[in-house]
Amino acid sequence: PDTQRWVIACSAESHSSITSAAHVMDVDVLKIETNGELRLDGAHVAKAIDELHATTNKRVFAIVGTAGSTNLGIVDDLATLAKAAKERNIWFHVDGAYGLAGLCAPSVRHLYNGVEDADSFIVDPHKWLFAPYDACALVYRNPALAKETHTQHASYLETLHDDSWSPSDYAIHLTRRVRGLPFWFSLAAHGTDAYSEAVEEGIRLAKESAKRIVAHPNLELVREPELSIVAFTRKGWSPAQYQQWSDALLEKQIGFIPPSKHAGESILRFAFVNPWTSMDDVQMILDTL
Structure with missing residues (x-):
């Protein structure tokens, strides 16, 4: 479409980093009010997006659901958000930086129904997964799409572009330390049951x-x-x-x-x-x- 601006849709309760990321990408943010339970749900998102598309040239390209808000620890209605995104062919991302660790806890597992339909999600092991600062895991449903977007092309990088896996192809930065190693070692040493017990x-x-x-x-x-x-x-x-x-x-x-x-x-x-x-x-x- 002949768009003037691209837009990220998220909850009014979403983390401030989403707005910062939008500024970096030079896109707008559509803050959508939550329901009576303070959750963002598919009905509110669908209504807001459809109204925006019908009345402006702005187009939403991503919906961000929150799995554990920073202020109150609320998990959005991920299942209905995923449905609203799929019906409109919009990317669905879940910000689980703090709260997605709750997947380890059987007592609250049901709150995360729908996260399996996300196109991408993040979780910060340095928050509720007890890893050293700083570590963030970004997981894609289809990593090939991320690789198409983020792979950098230059003569001094071409030797890296073969069939081998390179983390530099899945985010905007090239060099980075192995942030996930301490987390992996802790998982290997203690086992997943210990994590479930600690989160519970x-x-x-x-x-x-x-x-x-x-x-x-x-x-x-x-x-x-x-x-x-x-x-x-x-x-x-x-x-x-x-x-x-x-x-x-x-x-x-x-x-x-x-x-x-x-x-x-x-x-x-x-x-x-x-x-x-x-x-x-x-x-x-x-x-x-």
Whole structure:
């Protein structure tokens, strides 16, 4: 089509890196409101895209679903997003940088139904898969398409372009260190069951923390945790008081809990990715509130 601008469609709750990537690519971003459960779903996406295509020359070329939002740990309705993308011949990408590690946990596996239909997805092993910083895994359904897009051509590179696999063909950068090796070694040493148990522990900590927050006279739970993030508010506090509390907590080396915002209001968040965190640790923090 005779397009003026290409567009990425994503949730209003999606990670800021999506907007940054769009700026690098010189494309626009269509931020779509979530449903009543704060999930992006296929119905909302289909309506927004169809309206955009019918009224402008802009064209959506990719839909990004989030598998575990940074702020609240919410998994979008991946199955209906995949369906909406397929019906419109649009690329479907899943940002699972934090939350896709939850695939390891049988208790929440159902939340990720539809990820198998993604054209690509990412997960950061340095977040909830316990690998050293920094490591991001990018997986394509059809790697040949990525190779066609990203392979660089120059006389000094032609010796690399044979039938052998080269990671430089699947992203924009050439030289990189072997970021995945520590993660592979840990998997080989500990086994996948250990990962399932560790991720499940983060989910258990979140659920137990939510119960204690509900019982706390000064706190209110924002929503029931879905993965390992617990969001809550402190009754009667101003934004400045949230920041003062956070600064004091860090100065005393008790914890690092910077305030965030949800629906325009200041909130606090527990983000459990360390299975060695105990409820005693959590209670020590709650006692300061």
